[in-house]
Amino acid sequence: MSAGLVATSIELIRNAQADSGAYPAACNYPTYEGFCWFRDASYVAHAMDRSGELESAARYHAWVTRTLLSERTRIEAAVADPDHARSRGAVLRARYPIEGRTTVDDRWPNFQLDGLGTWLWSRLDHARRGGRPLAGDDAEAAALAARYLGALWDQPNFDCWEEAGERRHPSTWGAIALGLHAYAETSGDRNAMATTAQIQGALASRGTHDGAFTKHEGSHAIDANLLWLGVPDAVFGLADPTFQRTLAQIERELVADGHDPNRYRADTFYGGGEWVVLNGFLGWVYACQGRSVEARRCLAWMGEQANAAGHLPEQVSTNVNDPSMVNVWVERWGPIAQPLLWSHAMYLILADALNVAPRDRLPPAAR
Ligand code: BGC
DSSP states (O other), rough: OOHHHHHHHHHHHHHSSOSSSOOBEEEEETTTTTEHHHHHHHHHHHHHHTTTHHHHHHHHHHHHHHHHHHHHHHHHHHHHOOOHHHHTTOOOOSSSTTTTTTOOOOOOOOOHHHHHHHHHHHHHHHHHHHHOSHHHHHHHHHHHHHHHHHHHHTTTTTOSSSOOBBBHHOOOHHHHHHHHHHHHHOOOOOHHHHHHHHHHHHHHSSSEETTOSSSSTTTOOOGGGGHHHHHHTSSSSSHHHHHHHHHHHHHHHHHHSSSSSSSSSOOOGGGGGHHHHHHHHHHHHHHHHHHHHHHHHHHHHHHTTTTOOOOOOOOESSOSOHHHHHHHHHHHHOSSSSSSSHHHHHHHHHHHHHOOOOOOOOOOGGG
């Protein structure tokens, strides 16, 4: 573990955070900068919480509160008629301009529900750790998110990779159940509790093939995003036999040498290389399972992917599925995003989960 990379990651995230409180997905990458994804940023906020930077996380959560309250009419309409909302695209976005200009015409597959589920969990965990309490507008925003997820969870939507069309994805169900479960536990909300149970039922009956979770309903393929069903550990639990078979399949099919997963076999985005965030999730699973040797190997591998400035990329072009596609994407969108804030977040989360991170934050004077 590089103590330096912990400090660099915290500083990078702090400097990249917009005045609005939003975290951009990446710096120096035209397709991502200027936008904040609920998914990426909610893990970033969680990483900041775990690193003692509660104030930064609080500013992000306040931005989400403002964003959700500004979308109240849209949310209420979608809750009242989910089919209509989906068919009209009258749904929340997966990514918002970091300065809150919701009028921006963003041609992006924006109907994605996992990010909001992850936010709900991250928000409640933040309050639990002594961060900004869930009251007033914040409580209202969380309630809106819970109602929206409760009404729309079974609507087909894009998964976290934003490529495979609108389907029902177990990884997305897992993220929604995670958020609703946290909300139900905190508020005692019975609807959230009942929906969590329904999603668990759907996962078990419609989200599996041959005893393992699948990439999407009806598919036989595996995807490393299914690691989300193991961590954070709330939906099924690491000991669940279906999760264990899923993990074994990910290790067999997607992990080349024990610590660097590809997303899925048919991935061709920048050739479909090895993803730093997924390595973080795999290490997090191992850390929670008490497999600390493997978890430390994951952390070390992540650290090795940093450039001279200490910046982590989104993915690296090793063990690519389709080498001919690397340059196609470089020409289309430029070199691979680096630094990607989510990669840094996963480094911080794994370092903390391993409990080896010395509290090596910058001295207050340098902040
Ligand atoms: C990934 C998403 C991510 C986004 C911003 C996309 O390429 O597939 O998971 O949220 O980049 O980092």
